[in-house]
Each structure stands twice: as structure tokens, then as C-alpha cells.
Amino acid sequence: MTINEASKFFKNLVTETDEKSEVRVYKKFITMLSQLANRDLSDEQLRAIEDKLDAFDIDIPRENRKKYYGKRLTEFTNYIKKELSLVSEGYYMAIYMSVGMSIGMSLGMTFGVVFGGSNGLIYGMTFGMTTGISIGLAIGAAMDAKAKKEGKVLSTKCA
Numbered sequence: 001m002t003i004n005e006a007s008k009f010f011k012n013l014v015t016e017t018d019e020k021s022e023v024r025v026y027k028k029f030i031t032m033l034s035q036l037a038n039r040d041l042s043d044e045q046l047r048a049i050e051d052k053l054d055a056f057d058i059d060i061p062r063e064n065r066k067k068y069y070g071k072r073l074t075e076f077t078n079y080i081k082k083e084l085s086l087v088s089e090g091y092y093m094a095i096y097m098s099v100g101m102s103i104g105m106s107l108g109m110t111f112g113v114v115f116g117g118s119n120g121l122i123y124g125m126t127f128g129m130t131t132g133i134s135i136g137l138a139i140g141a142a143m144d145a146k147a148k149k150e151g152k153v154l155s156t157k158c159a
Helices: 003-016 020-038 043-055 065-084 091-149
Strands: none
Touching: 003 020, 003 043, 020 065, 043 065
16 A cells, blocks of 8 residues: 555545544544655655555454554554654653653652651652753753754654
């Protein structure tokens, strides 16, 4: 199945349902596919994407379409990230924010207990978590900006 055929298929599915969460999944697929169609991909990359779309068997009628296509969207996004080195918007920010929060909270708890007793634990956790999130957001935003500058960002936001 070509990228354009898959895009048309999902556009038809959008018209067939009224459920907002289901429409959101289809529109994310449509957005990703249209962005991939507009990129200068090699014939080999296009063939690999089309093979992946064929492997999903998306044109076979499903009973629980939202669940099935939601899983296929996640799988397709991971495939694109792995094979084409394209990431979604905010990818690095989300990862580094989580890492920063975890490291910040653990360091804050450690220093809070050592230097402040039981109340120090609370203040240490709070300070560590906010500091870790801030540092993680800064690093993630910088990495997202770098990826966008290099043209490696693929938007999944619905139009």
C-alpha cells in the first residue's frame, strides 16, 4: 500500500466515525503520512515504509478499529524513529524532563535527609524535583531545537 493510498484510507475512516479519540488517531496517521510524502525519501526508504504499511493490513475491516489503529500508529511512529531517525515534536523534552525529575528528586531526597532531617526531606524533594525538571526541560528543548534545525522532526499534531 502506498503512502497516498494509506492516507486516502484513513481520510475515509475519519468520515465513518464520530468518536473524537478515534478521529484523532486517524488524523495523526494522515498527518504523518502526508509529511512523509512531502519529504525527499529514497526509493528504498519509500519501499520500506510501504512494506511496513502492508504488514499492518490496515485495509482489512476490524471490530475495534480505535484500539487496532492506535497500536499501529505507535508501532509506525517507533518504526519511523528507528529507521529514518525522525522524532515527533517534543520527544526529547518529554524524555529529559522525566529523567531530570527522577534524578533531581533522588538527589533532593538524599541531600534533604542528610542536611535537614524529616522536614529537609520534603524541601529536598521539592527543590530537587523542580530543579531537575527545569534542567531536563532546558536540555530537552535544546535537543528538540537541534533536531528541528536538522529536519528530523515529524509532527503528529492534527491539523
